[in-house]
Amino acid sequence: MKLVYITADNPxxxxxxxxxxxxxxxxxxxxxxxxxxxxxxxxxxxGTAASQAACRDAEILVIQRNLIGPVLxxxxxxxxxxxxxxxxxxxxxxxxxxSNPAYAFWHKGWIRHPDGRYETLTPAPIEQFVWGLKLCHAxxxxxxRLADDWAHLLPTYCLPNALDPAIYRIEERGSPATRPLGxxxxxxxxxxxxxxxxxxxxxxVLTALQRxxxxxxxxxxxxxxxxxxxxxxxxxxxxxxxxxxxxxxxEWPAQLRAxxxxxxxxxxxxxxxxxxxxGLEYLAVGLPWIATDGPVYAGLxxxxxxxxxxPFAWERSILDHLDTLGExxxxxxxxxxxxxxFTADAQVPELLRVYADIHTRARAAEASQTERTPA
Numbered sequence: 001m002k003l004v005y006i007t008a009d010n011p012x013x014x015x016x017x018x019x020x021x022x023x024x025x026x027x028x029x030x031x032x033x034x035x036x037x038x039x040x041x042x043x044x045x046x047g048t049a050a051s052q053a054a055c056r057d058a059e060i061l062v063i064q065r066n067l068i069g070p071v072l073x074x075x076x077x078x079x080x081x082x083x084x085x086x087x088x089x090x091x092x093x094x095x096x097x098x099s100n101p102a103y104a105f106w107h108k109g110w111i112r113h114p115d116g117r118y119e120t121l122t123p124a125p126i127e128q129f130v131w132g133l134k135l136c137h138a139x140x141x142x143x144x145r146l147a148d149d150w151a152h153l154l155p156t157y158c159l160p161n162a163l164d165p166a167i168y169r170i171e172e173r174g175s176p177a178t179r180p181l182g183x184x185x186x187x188x189x190x191x192x193x194x195x196x197x198x199x200x201x202x203x204x205v206l207t208a209l210q211r212x213x214x215x216x217x218x219x220x221x222x223x224x225x226x227x228x229x230x231x232x233x234x235x236x237x238x239x240x241x242x243x244x245x246x247x248x249x250x251e252w253p254a255q256l257r258a259x260x261x262x263x264x265x266x267x268x269x270x271x272x273x274x275x276x277x278x279g280l281e282y283l284a285v286g287l288p289w290i291a292t293d294g295p296v297y298a299g300l301x302x303x304x305x306x307x308x309x310x311p312f313a314w315e316r317s318i319l320d321h322l323d324t325l326g327e328x329x330x331x332x333x334x335x336x337x338x339x340x341x342f343t344a345d346a347q348v349p350e351l352l353r354v355y356a357d358i359h360t361r362a363r364a365a366e367a368s369q370t371e372r373t374p375a
Contacts, residue, residue: 001033001034001035001059001060001352001355001356001359002034002035002036002057002058002059002060003025003028003034003035003036003037003058003059003060003061003062003355004036004037004038004039004054004055004058004060004061004062005020005021005022005024005025005036005037005038005039005062005064005088006021006039006040006041006044006061006062006063006064007021007022007038007039007040007041007064008041008064008065008066009064014248014249015193015249016064016065016090017064018249019090019142019161019275019277020064020088020090020142020161021038021062021064021088022038023161023162023163023164023344024036024159024162024344024347024348024351025037025038026164026344027162027164027343027344027345027347027348027351028348028351028352030345031345031348033348033349033352034352037054037058039051039054039055041063041064041066041071044074045070045071045074055078055081055083056081058083059083059084059359060083060084060085060086060355060358060359061078061083061084061085061086062086062087062088062140063075063085063086063087063088063136064088064089065087065088065089065090065091067087067128067129067131067132067133067135067136068121068125068128068129068132069121069128071132072128072131072132072135075132075135075136076135079135079137082366084137084358084359084362084363085135085136085137085362086136086137086138086139086140086355086358087132087133087136087138087139087140088139088140088141088159089139089141089146090141090142090143090146090161090274090275091146091195091270091273091274092146092149092269092270092273093106093125093126093129094126094149095269095270095273096195096270097198097268097270099197099198100194100195100197100198100270101194101195102194102195105125106124106125106126106129107124107125107126108120108124109121109122109123109124109125130153133150133153133154134153134154136154137154137155137358137361137362137365138154138155138156138157138358138361138362139154139155139156139157140156140157140158140159140354141156141157141158141159142158142159142160142161142275142276142277143158143273143274143275143295143296144158144295145272145273145295146158146273149273155358155361157354157358159347159350159351159354160275160276160299160342160347161275161276161277161280162280162342162343162344162346162347163280163281163284163339163342163343163344164343164344165340165343165344165345167249167250167253168253168281168284168285168339169253170284170336170339170340170343184218185218185219185220186216186218186219186220186260186261186322186325187219187220187221187222187258187259187260187261188209188212188219188220188221188222188259188260188261188262188263188318189221189222189223189224189244189256189258189259189261189262189263190222190223190224190262190263190264190265190278191223191224191225191244191252191255191256191278192224192225192227192278193225193227194225194226194227196227196230197227197229197230197233198267198268198270198271199265199266199267199268199271200230200233200234200265201233201267202267202268202309203265203266203267203292203309203314204265204309204310204311204312204313204314205263205265205311205314206233206234207311207314207315208311208312208313208314208315208318209221209234209236209314209318210234210235210236211311211315212315212318212319212322213236213237213240213241214236215319216319216322217240219240219322220239220240220241220242221234221236221240221241221242222241222242222244222258222259223241223242223243223244224244224246224247224252224255225243225244225245225246226243226245226246228243231243252281253281253284253285256281256282256285256287257285257286257287259287260287260288260325260329261287261288261289261290261318261321261322261325261328262278262281262282262287262288262289262290263289263290263291264278264279264282264289264290264291264292264297264304265291265292265309265314266291266292266294266296267292267309271292271296272294272295272296274296275296276296276297276299276300278291279291279296279297279300279303279304280300280339280342282303282304282332283300283303283332283335283336283338283339283342284336284339284342285336286329286332286333286335286336287329287332288305288321288325288328288329288331288332289303289304289305289332290304290305290306290307290314290317290318290321291304291305291306291307292306292307292309293306293307293308293309294306302338303332303335303338305317305321
């Protein structure tokens with residue numbers, strides 16, 4: 001089977017394209033069961049010689065998230081060439097809160113060009129996204145709830161995000177030590193994009209962290225990423241909070257290993273449709289972690305502490321982890337061996353089975369349509 005993944009992320013925001021396209025592509029190529037090529041969406045739309053050649057040679061094109069504007073015409077073009085078209089996305093754009101910086105794009109069509117010029121897209125991208133889904137043969141996503149949301153438009157398949165074993169050094173025993181020692185700090189951390197403000201403000205974790213920091217002056221809360229709003233919302237002394245800037249994907253595991261305890265708060269219908277990435281990462285680096293109890297992390301319950309979204313529940317769990325941190329770290333390091341179950345390499349057979357099923361159904365539908373079309 002030959003596939004092309006058409007990636008949407010720009011280099012400065014590379015993350016979703018890594019998980020949804022690059023990681024599975026590398027695993028497929030390592031398996032020898034198929035071949036997968038990555039093409040940047042902008043190159044695909046321009047129609048570079050390399051992108052044209054890769055698409056002509058492929059059976060399946062997986063297009064990441066941006067089903068708007070000229071992408072719709074390109075979908076029609078490649079469908080006419082007999083290609084199976086799959087949309088892949090990992091966010092509930094239709095349920096995005098207005099605190100998410102991407103809301104202005106998806107729901108209002110506002111875009112800012114590199115030269116500073118502003119433009120409003122009409123219809124709004126969320127409407128065009130729905131049109132695009134109707135043009136595709138199927139859609140894949142990392143959340144079953146997300147799959148259920150869109151199943152009335154087209155066949156949908158839940159393909160959970162999976163780890164790259166090399167980047168997370170899963171084959172190594174124990175937990176590779178990169179944690180700075182001897183500074184007396186206990187670091188509680190989280191990392192993510194600009195789309196998680198509601199996850200913190202509405203889950204109760206901010207209030208809990210403020211209480212914990214007052215009770216435990218040795219605690220430092222580390223927010224990884226570029227969202228200064230989270231740090232501003234956390235009302236603790238400046239010495240007990242820090243914003244750690246975004247780092248390239250391959251450097252991220254080392255940042256995680258510098259923590260003592262990981263958090264994964266979620267809140268609301270938008271968050272209920274996220275993937276389990278944060279839990280996988282904590283598992284892979286051998287870090288104890290606490291998460292909101294709900295559908296996202298239910299499949300990782302054996303490796304985490306899942307809590308109700310109240311300040312008291314978060315505070316009690318964090319304090320309990322701090323009081324038993326040594327034991328919990330030993331257990332988390334032992335659990336690292338289980339991360340091998342969640343690698344992209346382990347997922348390849350199921351991934352290719354799903355793609356083959358979509359391809360077979362697409363070709364059968366095309367053949368049926370041809371038979372019904374009068375000569």
